[in-house]
Amino acid sequence: MNTESEAKAILKLCDGNLKAALEIAERHLNTIYTRAQVLLSLAGMVVTVTGFSGRLIAGSSTLAQSFLVAGLFVSLSSAIWVFLRVMRVRWVTVFLDQNPESALQETLIRRNRKTKAYKTGGLILCLGLVLYCIAIALMLLDPSAIQGPVR
Secondary structure, three states: OOHHHHHHHHHHHOOOOHHHHHHHHHHHHHHHHHHHHHHHHHHHHHHHHHHHHHHHHHOOOHHHHHHHHHHHHHHHHHHHHHHHHOOOOOOHHHHOOOOHHHHHHHHHHHHHHHHHHHHHHHHHHHHHHHHHHHHHHHHHHOOOOOOOOOO
């Protein structure tokens, strides 16, 4: 369903009440924001794990170092993408000077853009986590004893 048809259907569902229709769209946006916060939290966990275990992981091999750094870089790139593309705030009330259908349609277009950006950010984060897990696997597969202090 395209945004024009969706806007008409939502307005019909709400008996032409723009406030009720925008509340539906706002709930959609809130769902995307909540899910984007989860992606940001996961990316933050990568940084935290690196802070605690990064030297140990990187100390196992040059290949593990490369995967660790690549995983960290890609994961942080995901966080930046999500922050800039999804978490950016623009109030739904900026469209109120338009007719109800156009106002709702603009809000739905924004929702769709943010949804696409969220999906892209999630895929980028998944790639970063895969790279990061490869680094951890390389460390675990290293048969040599751990050098240095272990806490």
